[in-house]
Amino acid sequence: MNKLPKLVLFATKELAGPRGNVWVIGAQNAGKSTLINTLAEKEGVKVMRLTEAAVPGTTLGILRIAGILPAKAKLYDTLGLLHPYLMTMRLNTEEQKMVELRKELQPRTFRVKV
Numbered sequence: 073m074n075k076l077p078k079l080v081l082f083a084t085k086e087l088a089g090p091r092g093n094v095w096v097i098g099a100q101n102a103g104k105s106t107l108i109n110t111l112a113e114k115e116g117v118k119v120m121r122l123t124e125a126a127v128p129g130t131t132l133g134i135l136r137i138a139g140i141l142p143a144k145a146k147l148y149d150t151l152g153l154l155h156p157y158l159m160t161m162r163l164n165t166e167e168q169k170m171v172e173l174r175k176e177l178q179p180r181t182f183r184v185k186v
């Protein structure tokens with residue numbers, strides 16, 4: 073079993089204290105919303121499930137997440153930082169549509185002849 077989420081939750085609460093602010097910051101598509109959803113799950117709270125998406129830019133604004141940290145502490149999900157190394161940042165909207173995944177990927181095996 074993966075103990076990391078529990079440790080992250082514990083450390084976050086310790087660092088935030090009773091009324092601290094916690095901002096989840098990172099590149100677009102780094103897994104910020106997924107992390108918060110996992111923390112909520114570990115805490116056993118029902119928060120609005122945040123969108124986890126394969127395409128960047130799905131978190132639309134700064135969202136305050138209630139229920140994970142003590143009442144007066146604040147936890148925020150953010151839109152994410154833009155990085156030139158994200159390939160999707162170099163594509164326009166039309167091009168993003170072309171590379172977007174629409175179905176689950178199926179593994180395929182090929183045998184290469186000598």
Ligand SMILES: Nc1nc2c(ncn2[C@@H]2O[C@H](COP(=O)(O)OP(=O)(O)O)[C@@H](O)[C@H]2O)c(=O)[nH]1
Pocket residue numbers: 098099100101102103104105106107123124125126127128129130131151152
């Ligand atoms: N392989 C892997 N994928 C992840 C992990 N965390 C999130 N993802 C995937 O990365 C994509 C972006 O996640 P999301 O939480 O929306 O990123 P955000 O833009 O930082 O909020 C989604 O397809 C997630 O399922 C992880 O730890 N490992």
Ligand SMILES: [Mg+2]
Pocket residue numbers: 104105106122123130131149150
């Ligand atoms: Mg997000």
